[in-house]
Amino acid sequence: MDDRAVDILLIGGGIAGATAAATLRAEGFEGSVLLVGRELDEPYHRPPVSKGYLQGAESRADALVRPHEWWEEHGIELLTRTSVLGLDPAARTAALSTREEVAFGRALVATGAMVRRLTVDGAGLEGIHYLRTLGTADALRADVEDAERVVCVGGSYIASEVAASLTVLGKPVTVLMQEAHTLERQFGGVAGLWFRELLEEHGIDVVGRDEVARFEGDDGRVARVVTVGGRTLEADAVVCGVGALPDVMLARKAGLELGPLGGVRCDARLRTSAEHVYCAGDPCEFESVLHGRPMRIEHEEVAAAQGATAARNLLGADAPHEEVPYFFSDLADWAAVEYVGPAMAWDEEVVRGSLEDGRFAVWYLHEGRVAAMLSVNGGGDLDHARALLRSGAPLD
Numbered sequence: 236m237d238d239r240a241v242d243i244l245l246i247g248g249g250i251a252g253a254t255a256a257a258t259l260r261a262e263g264f265e266g267s268v269l270l271v272g273r274e275l276d277e278p279y280h281r282p283p284v285s286k287g288y289l290q291g292a293e294s295r296a297d298a299l300v301r302p303h304e305w306w307e308e309h310g311i312e313l314l315t316r317t318s319v320l321g322l323d324p325a326a327r328t329a330a331l332s333t334r335e336e337v338a339f340g341r342a343l344v345a346t347g348a349m350v351r352r353l354t355v356d357g358a359g360l361e362g363i364h365y366l367r368t369l370g371t372a373d374a375l376r377a378d379v380e381d382a383e384r385v386v387c388v389g390g391s392y393i394a395s396e397v398a399a400s401l402t403v404l405g406k407p408v409t410v411l412m413q414e415a416h417t418l419e420r421q422f423g424g425v426a427g428l429w430f431r432e433l434l435e436e437h438g439i440d441v442v443g444r445d446e447v448a449r450f451e452g453d454d455g456r457v458a459r460v461v462t463v464g465g466r467t468l469e470a471d472a473v474v475c476g477v478g479a480l481p482d483v484m485l486a487r488k489a490g491l492e493l494g495p496l497g498g499v500r501c502d503a504r505l506r507t508s509a510e511h512v513y514c515a516g517d518p519c520e521f522e523s524v525l526h527g528r529p530m531r532i533e534h535e536e537v538a539a540a541q542g543a544t545a546a547r548n549l550l551g552a553d554a555p556h557e558e559v560p561y562f563f564s565d566l567a568d569w570a571a572v573e574y575v576g577p578a579m580a581w582d583e584e585v586v587r588g589s590l591e592d593g594r595f596a597v598w599y600l601h602e603g604r605v606a607a608m609l610s611v612n613g614g615g616d617l618d619h620a621r622a623l624l625r626s627g628a629p630l631d
């Protein structure tokens with residue numbers, strides 16, 4: 236027996252689920268909507284976790300996607316601290332951790348991602364952090380209060396952003412990464428070198444082309460990072476930013492088809508293999524009309540845009556997801572980074588503007604067509620890049 240029934244069940248209280256809820260109401264839907272999220276907090280923006288919130292410049296309330304009263308005002312039932320433990324797409328029921336069973340008309344899986352963890356020796360020592368939630372940022376801040384040296388592991392956004400944020404807090408930081416240059420996997424060698432030098436100019440030690448062999452500790456707490464290249468880096472605390480994995484636990488258990496990229500396989504309309512069940516955000520592996528292939532993208536604006544598309548399709552719009560993926564990041568107030576793409580491959584990088592002045596764009600071309608564009612400190616025209624990406628027109 237179902238304990239109750241809702242028209243639309245949204246699973247996951249991140250930006251994708253929250254944007255879907257807002258879109259349902261903005262589209263005039265008056266039926267019942269239940270949003271179930273496992274976290275303690277109401278839906279919030281995750282980017283501040285490694286930036287403004289970690290630095291202490293933004294509060295918990297600043298990070299909320301909608302103010303507390305918004306949910307009730309819009310007639311959306313929000314269950315925080317609650318997990319969906321099971322989903323039966325055929326029976327259209329969901330089992331909650333509250334032991335309730337909810338019958339639904341249609342559902343959205345917006346379960347986000349989980350951090351990837353290092354499994355080297357010493358990985359269980361105290362003082363080794365991973366960032367995903369506001370709570371993990373609180374724990375890191377408290378833990379580095381007296382730290383004299385923090386090691387950030389990873390060459391991508393999170394490790395670079397955390398390195399910048401901790402530097403703002405006055406902490407000496409070392410970045411350790413497999414790449415030669417920071418952010419080079421995403422943005423190539425020219426921009427990567429520029430980002431690396433930016434971190435170094437602000438006093439961060441950057442160790443490239445090396446990786447963690449093991450962590451060593453004193454009295455159960457991390458004290459050193461020993462690298463494969465034979466270095467020993469002193470560390471009172473460590474932050475690992477070594478990637479995320481789509482959270483497909485519920486989807487797998489529910490029998491939804493998964494894709495080769497590890498996400499929940501969806502068509503261009505973000506429909507999963509189960510009728511009446513859609514997916515949005517980090518786990519969504521969808522047929523991208525724009526790229527002509529399956530894509531899975533872990534960016535805040537992409538998750539929001541997919542939440543909006545999925546909501547319209549939950550209401551029967553039958554519209555493909557065609558938004559050009561957009562990404563932003565800040566390295567303290569040293570650099571504002573924006574990017575449209577993503578480029579799966581490129582054979583030419585064209586720099587416009589001035590690397591020296593720190594205001595520039597990198598255009599990534601593949602076989603004479605724009606595959607992506609990076610804009611640093613407002614140096615690139617994002618709308619122009621979006622138009623070229625959409626048209627796929629060859630450049631002369």
Ligand SMILES: Cc1cc2nc3c(=O)[nH]c(=O)nc-3n(C[C@H](O)[C@H](O)[C@H](O)COP(=O)(O)OP(=O)(O)OC[C@H]3O[C@@H](n4cnc5c(N)ncnc54)[C@H](O)[C@@H]3O)c2cc1C
Pocket residue numbers: 246247248249250251252271272273274280281282283284285317318319320345346347348366367368393482485515516517518532533534535536538561562563564565
């Ligand atoms: C520290 C950090 C900084 C970032 N900075 C940037 C940035 O600057 N720019 C950018 O574009 N992107 C950034 N990202 C990535 C971006 O935040 C994510 O792509 C985005 O949050 C994805 O949103 P989502 O709604 O898909 O998933 P999530 O934000 O992960 O939300 C999913 C939620 O669902 C919950 N959940 C999972 N399973 C269940 C279940 N069975 N029942 C109930 N609830 C469940 C999870 O606990 C989670 O709260 C950052 C990510 C992190 C971790």
